Amino acid sequence: MSDNRLLIDPYAAQDIDESVNRILRDLGNPEPPLRLEEVRELLRLDLTYYSKADLDLLDEISHRAVMAGSTIMSNAKRMWDVVTKVGLRGLLVPEQRQIFIDDDVPDLKKRFLIGHEISHDFIPWHRSLMMGDNNETISPICHNTMEAEANYGSRRLIFLGDRFAAEWRDTSGFDWKRVSAIGKTFGNTLTTTLWELVHSSPPDLPALGMISVHPRHNGFCKRAGSGKVAYFFGSGSFNTQFSNVTKEQVFSEICSYVGYRKQGPLGEGVQTLANVNGELFDFEFSTFCNRYDVLTYATMIGPHRRIVGF
Numbered sequence: 001m002s003d004n005r006l007l008i009d010p011y012a013a014q015d016i017d018e019s020v021n022r023i024l025r026d027l028g029n030p031e032p033p034l035r036l037e038e039v040r041e042l043l044r045l046d047l048t049y050y051s052k053a054d055l056d057l058l059d060e061i062s063h064r065a066v067m068a069g070s071t072i073m074s075n076a077k078r079m080w081d082v083v084t085k086v087g088l089r090g091l092l093v094p095e096q097r098q099i100f101i102d103d104d105v106p107d108l109k110k111r112f113l114i115g116h117e118i119s120h121d122f123i124p125w126h127r128s129l130m131m132g133d134n135n136e137t138i139s140p141i142c143h144n145t146m147e148a149e150a151n152y153g154s155r156r157l158i159f160l161g162d163r164f165a166a167e168w169r170d171t172s173g174f175d176w177k178r179v180s181a182i183g184k185t186f187g188n189t190l191t192t193t194l195w196e197l198v199h200s201s202p203p204d205l206p207a208l209g210m211i212s213v214h215p216r217h218n219g220f221c222k223r224a225g226s227g228k229v230a231y232f233f234g235s236g237s238f239n240t241q242f243s244n245v246t247k248e249q250v251f252s253e254i255c256s257y258v259g260y261r262k263q264g265p266l267g268e269g270v271q272t273l274a275n276v277n278g279e280l281f282d283f284e285f286s287t288f289c290n291r292y293d294v295l296t297y298a299t300m301i302g303p304h305r306r307i308v309g310f
Contacts, residue, residue, distance in 0.1 A: 007239055008145075008152055016149060019122045020156045033187025034158055036114050040099070043121060047114065049103035092117040094127055108189045112154055119153025126150065155196050159186050165200040174297065176265060176288045191293050198235050198297065206238035206281075208250065210296040214289060215255040217262055221294050230293075238300075241275045249273075254287055254296055263289045272304050280304035 024030070027038055040047060090113040091100045099117045101110055120126045126146055164186060171178050176190075183193030194209050201207035211231040214220035221230055232247035257269030266287040272280050282305065285298040 007236070008148055012149055013152060016119070016123060016153045017156060017161065020153065020161050023122065023157070024161055030160070032160055032163065032185050034160055036111060036118070036158070039118055039157070040114075043118065045097055045099055045118065045121060047099045047101065050100050051103050089113055090117045092120045094121060108187070109192075111158055111188060112192050115154030115157045116150045118157065119150040120146070123149060123153060152199075155192070155199065158188055158192075159196050159200075164196055168197065168200070174284075174286060174299070176286070179297075190288075190290050191295060194295050194297060195233065198233060201235035201237070201299065203237045205235070206241055206300045207235045208238050208242075208245075208283075208296075208298050209233050210247070210250055210254070211293050212251055212254065212296065214262070214266075214294050215251075215258045216260045220262075220289065221292070242273060244276050245273055250296070250298075253285065257285065258287055261289075263291050266294070270301065271298070 023039060023042065026042055030038070037047075089102045089105055092098070093100070099114060101113050101117070105113060126149070164182070167185075168182060171182070179193055179197060180190050183190050186193070188196075191211065194211075198207045198209040209231075210229060210233075212221060212229045228251050229247045232250060234242065253269070253271040253273075256271070257267040259267055261267075266289055268284070268286045270282050271285050272282055274280050281303055282301040283298045284301050285296060287294065287296045289295070
């Protein structure tokens with residue numbers, strides 16, 4: 001869960017981009033924030049919110065999933081287990097043209113989940129695998145790839161394709177207030193915006209992102225579970241050039257400059273990372289806490305500059 005640097009095949013990414021651009025064109029190239037109900041209407045997808053307390057609805061979801069050929073769950077009790085123990089937050093039943101989303105998820109986070117399930121529908125090879133198929137015939141590697149592709153599709157959709165990157169380039173310098181402001185413009189959370197900021201970084205600017213516990217205070221970012229890092233991800237160029245860098249190493253770098261403040265800006269620092277060839281490069285790090293997540297963003301400055309004293 002903590003290392004999310006699965007590389008998406010560039011041809012798959014191109015196909016997903018073309019599908020997103022086609023949807024946006026069909027909607028008249030809308031202004032942000034994108035209204036996902038209009039996307040669902042275009043694709044003829046219904047949306048239902050479920051609660052783990054509603055056994056009748058869980059039974060109906062289970063029935064529809066089985067009718068669509070999936071053996072993820074076979075009855076309400078099994079579905080309850082999937083929702084509560086496995087942590088299922090969204091489900092697409094393609095033959096029924098139905099998306100199910102956990103109603104307990106905060107509203108802004110529902111946007112990404114809905115976009116994720118919509119992506120499963122418009123990515124052609126996902127639809128062919130999911131219809132009449134089941135988890136037993138989809139390998140773990142294939143499943144993880146599909147999830148990464150759906151995450152990519154969701155971000156491209158809710159950030160309006162290349163629109164986010166273009167508007168970010170028009171701003172000057174990095175600032176968490178600026179990240180928050182552009183996230184609100186597109187109707188998305190600060191955490192989701194950080195993901196898109198990292199993944200839309202140009203090839204000549206390797207970037208990384210991390211969501212972790214607070215280095216000085218226990219109990220922050222509970223999504224990290226028993227570990228210290230919930231998510232660690234990089235831009236395409238970072239994943240290629242710095243695939244040797246680990247989440248433990250980056251978290252250690254964060255610990256070197258973060259203070260005891262509990263929320264807001266937690267600190268900045270220039271840290272040195274070695275690439276796959278052992279060459280040293282300086283990165284500018286910045287860490288922020290929004291009371292829910294401890295977020296870190298870093299971009300490469302250039303080759304490490306050694307300072308020699310006399």
